[in-house]
Every structure is written in structure tokens, then in C-alpha cells.
Amino acid sequence: MGHSIQNMLEREQQQLNTALTSYIKELTIPDRLKESVLYSIEAGGKRLRPLLMKLTCTGLGGDPEKVYPAAVALEMIHTYSLIHDDLPAMDDDTYRRGQLTNHKKYDEATAILAGDGLLTNSFHVITTSNLYTDQEKVNIVTKLSKASGLEGMVAGQYLDMEAENQTITISNLERIHHLKTGRLISFAVVIGGFLAGASLGTMEILKKYGDYLGIIFQIQDDILDIEGDQAIIGKRVGSDIDNEKNTYPSILGLDGAKRYKAKYVNEAVQCLQEVGLENTDLALISSYLSERNQ
């Protein structure tokens, strides 16, 4: 089963990468800035959010082709957030996905501008798509800007930095990850449902499901930072402990974090049952994410 999921992930990654890079390559951008944008875009990553969007859409009977512009926009926003999070003034990281971070490969000014540009153009991708009606475009831009803006991901990154070197409660930690990771994952599955014509009720449940998945994903990230294999993950293991970061294992212990994760896996499965998606590829991914080793 793990093997077929890997195949599915890789196939989806290729399709998404093609859509992403061809959008960027067609733009008229100063050479080195374009190179820097493509450097981070082509660094890859799991393309998890686009996959979740697509599987939700197809699971609910929608046309998979329709997700691409929204998925490309979402991945552009995800990529911008990684570039900015890695900056010296933020998490000050040297490596990401096994290669130098954008500001180390280029310079800080270029990295800031590459991030700003990816964020800005993500909305342009949506409003200029010929696959959506105006009403769909407005709905997608509204949800994406809300999920990633001052009340969403940006607030999450801010709170994450504010919590550094402080001991926080598990509910504060969850709030941070809800904003920083959960909101964009929820966006992915909600838009997947929206493009399949799902009801408001179904979208509400998908939103909760995305939120649980975000927490599961984060707990597993924290666990991998303790138990993971550096060569497989592509980044240094043990950095959370060195940086005295608040993590699920640091608050609940390693076993406690694993039990906590199991609880959310159950909640996520229940959401899928409520919308009739428990026997789809989306359900496979949900359990894969909870057990992944990278």
C-alpha cells in the first residue's frame, strides 16, 4: 500500500510541477529573480496540499483538471511562506529539502522579493484561469487570502516566533499550528470539495478534517525530528531540541505525542466517514501522512 501511495504522490508531483514551472517560466521577470523563484519552486517538496485538493475533488465526483490553477496558487503561497520563514530574521535556516535555502543560495533581498512575488502572483493565477467562473474565482481568492493572511498563516508564523524560548500550553501550540499549517490544508480540501460542487455542510466537515490533518502532519514532523533519518528527511534531525522549540513531544513526551496523534487520526477518519470519503485515496493519504518517514 505504501508503494502505491508513493507512486500516486510522484505522479501528482510531476503534473503539479509541470503546471507550476510553466506558469513561472512564461512570466517576464528579471533573470536572476526568476532563477531564484524557480529555484525554490523546483526544490520540490511533497506537493501534499495540491494532492489533497485533487483527491477531495475526485472523491466527491469532481473534474480533477479543475483543481490545477487553485493548486498551483496554493503551492506558490506555500513556497513563499517557506522562503520567508527561512530568512535570518525568522527561523534562520541554511538548508531546506536537502539544498541551500533561497537567501543562502541568492541573497536576503532576492529571497524577500521572490517570496513577495510568489504571494502576489498566486492570486493572478486564479483570476486569469479560463477554468473558473467569476464567482468561483472570487470564492477561491477570498478563501485563500483569508487562510494565508493576517488572520491565518501569517498570524500563525508570528505566534510561532513569539512562543520561542517560552513554555506554552498544548492548546496554544495547537492554535499556532491550526493557523500556520492547518488553515492552508483546510483550504486545499475545502476548495477540492467546492470545485466538485459540495454542499456548505460538506465543506464545513472538510474544513475540520483539514485542520486535524494539519495537526497530525505537525505532530509527525515533530516526531521525525526525534526519530527520523536525516538522509531521508533532507534536513537536520534534533534541531527542535537544540533550539528548545515547543513541540508536541516536548510538552506531551514522545509516547504522549504518539497517542495524541492517534486521537486526531480517529477524528480525521470520522470526518471522512461523515462525507462518504472513507474508502477513497484521500483516506489512504490521511493514514499515510500519520506514518510517513519523510
Next chain:
Amino acid sequence: MGHSIQNMLEREQQQLNTALTSYIKELTIPDRLKESVLYSIEAGGKRLRPLLMKLTCTGLGGDPEKVYPAAVALEMIHTYSLIHDDLPAMDDDTYRRGQLTNHKKYDEATAILAGDGLLTNSFHVITTSNLYTDQEKVNIVTKLSKASGLEGMVAGQYLDMEAENQTITISNLERIHHLKTGRLISFAVVIGGFLAGASLGTMEILKKYGDYLGIIFQIQDDILDIEGDQAIIGKRVGSDIDNEKNTYPSILGLDGAKRYKAKYVNEAVQCLQEVGLENTDLALISSYLSERNQ
């Protein structure tokens, strides 16, 4: 005449400031991040772009109230660009509009996130407005993201930094300012026309007019950095020369720059005549901008 323009500017500034701050204040944002966003938003500035949008709209017979959401969004993007441009990795400025820059008052991480958030939420302001049809929203988001993104303002800021410590030609300098300043000013007047129901032909001329105005504005900025009064401008005079920046006076000489500006003032006036706006407040502003002392 100068006095009545000052009055008009101040009246418009107040209306725009009220719309801007009430939007931000209603958002649920972590306290200190919100404070930092409001700090830069309330730092004021001339609110020139919103005024140009409004005067174009009313000059062409449109409803002035309709410009506010687009004007607020535009000013949020302008503010984000100033916050990011002032960062140590970019222009490394300590003062802006007579007060500490955002990252000096708060810190770099907060300034980066305040900028990211303002940029993201600017699109949310447009798509959630109840003054626009879906078609208008899509049109405004498309134009705004294009003008400010990888092919617009972001490219301009990148080229501006790349040109530092290099001698460039006047046409390269114009290209930089066209992207960095002109695109957003053109957006202001084009959307002002769009919201008044202007034809595509009129919007094409308005776009050119906005571009000329951007160049005029920039030349005057450069002249003020030589001849201006620090107490009135609110920032240090002579910094362009100290930083060996490429400016119109550095390439053309001070008198040459003034003549160059006069040429563009004529071009701008001609555009206004072509669309029948030569006897409106927009024309007054155009000549005011070319002579302003702050």
C-alpha cells in the same frame, strides 16, 4: 491654488485613513502584529494613489464611494512595499515619514510578516466588498496582482537594487521606475476609470498618463533629495548622493532633470486632454505633483 489642493489632499487622506484603519482594526490578529501593521498604516503618507483613483473616477462621472475598497487595497500594497523596502537587506532605512521604520520600531521578523499580511489581505478587501460585482472583483484583482507582482512592482524593486553601485542609462532608470512606481499609479487611474465605466481606449490612455505621472513623481523625489527641506519631507536630504544612487539628476544633471520632467508634464497633460479630463481636479493634482515640496 496650492492651498485648495492641500485641503483636498487632507480631506481625502482622512476619509481613506478611516476606511483603512477600520478594516485592519476589525481583524483578529495577534496584538503586537496588529500594532505593527497599524503603525505603518497610520504613519500616513500622502495617500496619493487613492486620491488619483477617486479624481479619475469622479472626473469621468463615476460614483466616488465605489473607489474605496480598491483604494484601501492599493494603499495596503503600497504600505507593504515600503515596509519591505526599508528592511536591512533592502534599502536599510531607519526613518520613514519622520518616524522609525517598522523593523526599527518592532523587529525584522514582525516587519516582514506585517508586510506579507498587508499584501495578502489587500486582495481579501476587494473580493469581500459589497460594492463590486464578481466581474469587477476579478478585473481589479487581476490588474492589482499584475501591477504589483513579479512582472510589476516586485521586478522594479529588484532591478533598483541590482542597479546599485552601477552606472545605468536613462532608459534603464525609466524602466525601473515604470515598474516600481508607475505600475501602481497606472493601476490607480485605470481602476478609477474602470469604476466609472470608461472604455478600453480611455483606460489605455489613463495607463499611459499614470506611467508619466509616476516618472514625474520620481524625478521630483530625486530633485527634492537635492533641493528639499528635511523638516518638510520627513526624511534625510542628500541620501541619494551619499548612497551613489542612480537618479535623474545624477544622469542628466539637476537642470536636465527639470527639463526632462517638464517634457513628461506636457505628455501627461496631453493624455488628460485626450480623455477630456484637462479641466478637472485630476489635472490640478498632476501639476501640483510636479511642483510639490514634500
